[in-house]
Amino acid sequence: MASHAAAASHGAVAGHDDGHAHHHHTTTGLDHRKIAIWAFIGSECMLFASLISTYLIYKGKSLVGPFPHTEYVDAAGKVFTPILDIPVTSASTFVLLMSSLAMVLALQAVQLKGQPLPAGAGWWTRAQRSSQLWLGMTALLGACFLGFQAYEFTSFVREGLTLKTNLFGSTFFTLTGFHGAHVTVGVLWLMSLLWIDRTRGLTPKDELVVDICALYWHFVDVVWIAIFTLIYLIQ
Amino acid sequence: MATLATPTPAAVAGSDAKSGLWSWLATTDHKRIGTLYLWTALAFFLIGGLEAVMIRTQLARPNMGFVSAETYNQLFTMHGTTMVFLAVMPLSAAFFNFLIPLQIGARDVAFPRLNAFSYWVYLFGGILITLPILFQAAPDGGWFGYAPLSTPAYSGVAPGSSELKMNMDFWVAGLQVLGVSSLAAAFNFITTIINMRAPGMTLMRMPMFTWMSFVVQFLLILAFPPITVALVFLMMDRVFGTTFYQVAAGADPLLWQHLFWVFGHPEVYILILPAFGLVSEVLPTFSKKPLFGYNVMVYSGIMIGFLGFGVWAHHMFSVGMGAVADSIFSLMTMLIAIPTGVKIFNWIATMWSGEIRFTVPMKFAIALIAMFTIGGISGVMHSSPPADLQQTDTYFVVAHFHYVLFGGSIMGIFAGIYFYYPKITGRFLDERLGNVHFWLNFIGMNLTFFPMHFSGLLGMPRRIYTYDAGQGWDLFNLMATYGTYLLVVATAVFVWNFVRSRTRGAVAGGDPWQAATLEWSIPSPPPEYNFAKIPTIGSRYPLWDLKDPSWNADPSGHAVPSDPSDLQEETASHTAKALGIPMPYPTxxxxxxxxxxxxxxxxxxxxxxxxxxxxxxxxxxxxxxxxxxxxxxxxxxx
Missing domain, CATH: 1.10.287 (Helix Hairpins)
Known part of the structure; x- marks a missing residue:
């Protein structure tokens, strides 16, 4: 495959492709990857629906604490305060939502690549053109969210809630852990795009690759909105 | 395909060599991947069959000691798991792979490498789940793996030992691996069908097999996540000590059943719809008539897929969900019989006053209609909760779903194998041996499963490894066992025919059955690029338009005749390279x-x-x- 080295760099452009739609006509005119990512997101909806349903079915069914929203006193008289820290998680939710904004700006920056800047463009117009800035920002905010989650998990364990403690522990860690794993995959994906952008430079032709990553990223954000509402806000 | 192209020096020297082990390990050709699926799934079908033979031998007479209770548990678990996940689903996948691109006029699937990935994951997942039976450590909790029974508290520790048994771990891990394979394939085929149809191939001109496969892919992507979640919970209970299924910690013992059957019932349609699609190709061809009520066939297929998600709890009538839930699921289950019944009547109407040729595939297709109807009727019987309470967990249910899965899926798949073998290999399966196979299979199947209706109604429970004499079950069990032995002979005839015909069968040519759809417009076996020129489609039966437009009564009235020059059978063999068609690299x-x-x-x-x-x-x-x-x-x- 060495003889295809030139083509190989082109493959890196295509990034997450298996499809060859950019060479050929398709029935819908859409790239194969665009259809596949929507099918994937449809499937992911069922995954999170199953996880969230289980959480809701088991809500309030734990026999021992700590509990998410209420105080618990164990047999030895030890007091466990309500374990969810809503202000902290509100902050991390805000960070994740802002990452979606940065993702939108990253896609826009890729679409605008190569177009001349208007005369007398200010710092914001210049900043809007930097796909590296916004891809990096999205990844950074995603990583920040993961940092919050790591903090949350460790402090819960310190307060006495693990996977094994009760139904709340099992369902909470599994659901939010699954979401965290999705954010991690997203951060790796964004960093791969950033790496491609830094080495070879993304162009408007790569819009689709960024667009697919953005669809995934927004989906993961929307799932978090559901989780934050159902688990943290509704008591 | 080695028989087609004269290998050029470059092809032999380069990475695109067309034969040898490496060419199979690195293939991205949907036809080769389909062939790999076919051989692998048939091998698992034989393994699953062998397990069935051992089960039936143990049950031949009262108080047999052929296998121990522990081994028996492993046998019935692996028989179900193997037949559902490793035989019937991948046999359908073999046809998805081979046929969908050919039927829609494409050169490959949308993501050829993802397609190869799906196959390899299936193969390794199958090995992971099957191999432990050689060490008496196979999964032993039933193909449905009911938690809490499959949690460490009930299936974890062997008697007199402190180490956790791994039996169900293999099942939990194996099914997750197989889920990845099915999901990856489903994303691929959805994209392929939506996005790679030849010009003029509107959705309502697609061959019925492609349509039914399309519905199945949506069932796969929506049904597999719930079971994946259920399996993740079970795995975490077993490995990390979580409490998802621990009743002592307040867990709901029905959680698993709900998550499993939300997957499990659509799975039934995942198993049967591809077979429905295959016979919907076979019946028009050998009746020389277009499929009766094409549109209604499409809508009923979609309806089955849709309603399939609303009937899961009819597997759970006996757990006491209450009158409201029982009534709703009972009603939904009765409803789903309507689109299924529509299909049966449409197939019969397709044959009505047709010029029927009783070839082997046609016989299997007709057998599907008859046998599936029996299974469908006993299925509607279960939709009534009071009747279901009598029948649940008895051999009556075993009889029911074997009429659906053997009488339906397997008969349909055999119809497909006899029908498409000439396209896949370029040679016919022997018709005489095929007839022997068909009749032995048909008689053997009925002898095996029909008596189970009676033993079930007389109260014989499922999953027992032996029984006492004098309960009225003896004769029915003996009949079933003899029926199974007959199926062994039938299968041996089939295997002999299948292997022998690859080299000794009569040469078939591109369109051996005078069929109507695109896959028959190209040589057999098809060249690696499928279509030298992508055809333009003007109707549902483009090949019949060419031969005799009067055959094709396209009711839409909008059909334009296809361009004959597009559909001329190619006589010359060219490599893709010579034709300038870009093909995926092997990898x-x-x-x-x-x-x-x-x-x-x-x-x-x-x-x-x-x-x-x-x-x-x-x-x-x-x-x-x-x-x-x-x-x-x-x-x-x-």
Whole structure:
């Protein structure tokens, strides 16, 4: 495959492709990857629906604490305060939502690549053109969210809630852990795009690759909105 | 395909050699992947059949001692798991792979390398779940793996031992691996069908097999996540000590059943709809008539898929969900009989006053209509909760679903194999041996499963490894066992025919059955690029338009005759390179990535008892997976 080295760099452009739609006509005119990512997101909806349903079915069914929203006193008289820290998680939710904004700006920056800047463009117009800035920002905010989650998990364990403690522990860690794993995959994906952008430079032709990553990223954000509402806000 | 192209020196020397082991390990050709699926799934079909033979031998007479109770548990668990996940689903996948691109006029699937990945993951997942039976450590909790019975508290520790048994761990890990395979394939086929149809191939001109497959792919992507979640919970209960299914911690013992059957009932349609699609190709061809009520067939297929998600709790009438839930699910179950019945009547109407040719595939297709109807009727009987309470967990249910899955899916798949073997290999399966196979299979099947209706109604429970004499079950069990032995002979005839005809069968040519759809417009076996020129489609039966437009009564009235020059059978053999058609490079990266995935799950299996070793293997697998994925995604396709 060495003889295809030139083509190989082109493959890196295509990034997450298996499809060859950019060479050929398709029935819908859409790239194969665009259809596949929507099918994937449809499937992911069922995954999170199953996880969230289980959480809701088991809500309030734990026999021992700590509990998410209420105080618990164990047999030895030890007091466990309500374990969810809503202000902290509100902050991390805000960070994740802002990452979606940065993702939108990253896609826009890729679409605008190569177009001349208007005369007398200010710092914001210049900043809007930097796909590296916004891809990096999205990844950074995603990583920040993961940092919050790591903090949350460790402090819960310190307060006495693990996977094994009760139904709340099992369902909470599994659901939010699954979401965290999705954010991690997203951060790796964004960093791969950033790496491609830094080495070879993304162009408007790569819009689709960024667009697919953005669809995934927004989906993961929307799932978090559901989780934050159902688990943290509704008591 | 070696029989087609004279290999050019470059082809022999380069990475696109057309034969040898490497060409199969690195293939991205949907036809070769389909062939791999076919052979692998048939091998698992034989293994599953062997398990059935051992089950029936043990049950031939009262109080037999052929196998122990523990072995029996492993046998019925693996028989169900193997037939559902490793035989029937992949046999359907073999046809998805081989046929969908050919039927819609495409040169490959949308993601050829993902397609290879799906196959390898299936193969390794199948091995992971099957191999332990050689060490008497196979899964033993039923193909439905009911938790809490499959949690460590009930199936974890062998009597007189303190170590956790791994039996169900293999099942939990194996099914997750197989889920990845099915999901990846489903994304691929959805994209292929939506986006790679030849010009003029509107959705309502697609061949019925492609339509039914299209519905199945949606069932797969929506039904597999719930079982994946159920399996993740079970795995975490078994490995990390979570409380999802621990009733002592307040868990709901029905959680598993709901999650499993939300998957499990659509799974029934995942198993049967491809067979429905296959006979919908066979019946018009051998009746020389278009499929009766094409539109209604499409809508009823979609309706079945849709309603299939609303009937899961009819598997749970006996758990006491209450009158409201029972009534709703009972009603939904009765409703789903309507679109299914519509299909049966449409097939009969397709044959009505047709010029019927009783070939072997036609016989299997007609057998599907008859046998599936029996299974369908006993299915509607279960929709009534009071009747179901009598029948549940008895052999009556075993009889019911074997009429649906053997009488339906397997008959349809055999119809498909006899019908498409000439397209896949270029040669016919022997008609005489095929007839012997058909009749032995038909009689054997009925002798095996019909008596189970009676033993079931007389109260014989499922999953018991032996029984006492004098309960009125003896004769029916003996009949069933003899029927199974007859099926062994039938299958042996089939295997002999299948293997022998590859080299000795009569040469078939491009369109041996005078069929109507695109796959028959190209040589058999098809060249690697399928279509030298992508055809333009003007109707549902383009080949019949060419031969005699009067055959084709396209009711839409909008049909334009297809361009004859597009559909001329190609006589000359060319390589893709000579024709300037870009083809995907062969690559073993999907294979490498699939190995990574399975190694990862292997590490997870070891983790509970050997933390360090398990973690090392798990991380090695993860590194292989990620590395393989990066190498794959950053290299060009073609």
């Amino acid at each position: 073993a990266k999907p294979l490498f990535t699939a190995i990574g995935l399975v190694v990862m799950f292997g590490g997870l299996l070891l983790f509970r008892d050997h933390h360090a070793v398990g973690l090392t293997i798990l991380l090695t697998g993860a590194a292989m997976l990620i590395g393989g994925l990066y190498a794959w995604l950053t290299s060009p396709l073609e």
